[in-house]
Amino acid sequence: MKQQYSLSFFSFSLLFLHCTSTFAQSPAAATPAQAPAAVVAPPPAATPTQPAQPHGGITNVTKILEKAGHFTIFIRLLRSTQEDNHLFSALNDSSSGVTIFAPTDSAFSELKSGTLNTLSDGDKSELVKFHVVPTFLSTSQFQTVTNPLGTWAGTGNRLPLNVTSYPNSVNITTGLTNTSLSGTVYTDSQLAIYKIEKVLLPKDIFASKAPAPAPVAPAPEKPTKAVPSATVESPVAPVDISSALLFTQNHVVGSVGIVAAAMFAL
Numbered sequence: 001m002k003q004q005y006s007l008s009f010f011s012f013s014l015l016f017l018h019c020t021s022t023f024a025q026s027p028a029a030a031t032p033a034q035a036p037a038a039v040v041a042p043p044p045a046a047t048p049t050q051p052a053q054p055h056g057g058i059t060n061v062t063k064i065l066e067k068a069g070h071f072t073i074f075i076r077l078l079r080s081t082q083e084d085n086h087l088f089s090a091l092n093d094s095s096s097g098v099t100i101f102a103p104t105d106s107a108f109s110e111l112k113s114g115t116l117n118t119l120s121d122g123d124k125s126e127l128v129k130f131h132v133v134p135t136f137l138s139t140s141q142f143q144t145v146t147n148p149l150g151t152w153a154g155t156g157n158r159l160p161l162n163v164t165s166y167p168n169s170v171n172i173t174t175g176l177t178n179t180s181l182s183g184t185v186y187t188d189s190q191l192a193i194y195k196i197e198k199v200l201l202p203k204d205i206f207a208s209k210a211p212a213p214a215p216v217a218p219a220p221e222k223p224t225k226a227v228p229s230a231t232v233e234s235p236v237a238p239v240d241i242s243s244a245l246l247f248t249q250n251h252v253v254g255s256v257g258i259v260a261a262a263m264f265a266l
Contacts, residue, residue, distance in 0.1 A: 061087045064186045064193060065102060073108045074131075077116075081125040083132075086152075090134070097136025097190040101172065101181075103199045111199060123205050129153040130161070130174075130202045136192055139184070142170045158204035170194075176201040 062084050065071040078084040090098055108116070119127065129152035137145065142165040149161045164171040170181045179198035186193040 059091055059186075059188070059191050061091075061100065061191070061193070068185050070104045070106070071102055073105050073116075074102055074128075077124060077128050081121070081128050083125065083128045083152075087132070091190060094134070096134065097192070099133040099135065099137040100191075100193045101131045101133075101196050101200060102185060102193050103131070103196055107196060107198050119205070126153045126202065126205060127199075130159065130200055133161075136190055138187070138192065139170065139181075153202060153204070158207075159202050161200065172196065172200065174200050175203050176206055 062075050062078055065075050078087070087098065087100075116124070132152040133149055134152060142163050145163055147162040148155060148159075149163055151159065151161055153159050160173075160175050162173050164173075172179055172181070177198050177200050179196050179200070181194045182197050183195040184192070185195050
């Protein structure tokens, strides 16, 4: 019986080892599971490339003036005449730069009431352009500029703009306006904005609008002496004196006869 038990145990051991071997080989024979495919995100939509801006970017003149303050009227003129767009283009395309003489609000308040309202759109545009020089001028360069300065409004006898530099000031004259730079609002290598306390009035607009001088009263005439009129004698009617002469002759003859008779009597 002990021998039968040993054989049975041996047979059971062989069966167990066979099953174990078969179980161990099954995973190896199985098809390996594939990893899930990676989800690739679509590339972002292409955006247009912004063109490079020259000179480190475009300078907005009206924004500079708004930040500085006290230039409300000049900003309004820049926008209403669209000269702000002109400045934007000039600073983008020009290599020579721009210089602006910016009148303060107090400068405009010194004008006669209603002056700006009497100007046409063309005159307003010319007034703004008269404050813009088409080149960059530093304060030191005012010492070497040639007068008269050319402006966006033009040059000539009707649009004179003369600059005189002194050690501590820069004077500007137009023939109708005399003022000085009162400060620097902004400056870089392309743009210079200087503050002025009077509006630069061009002769082309304001000389013809100046009130005409009052007529001069004529000087009183000096009294003249009356010239006496020439006395014209009326013609005298001819007088017939023949009878008088005959009477006189007879009278003389008669007298002579009497004297002769008296002498003979003696």
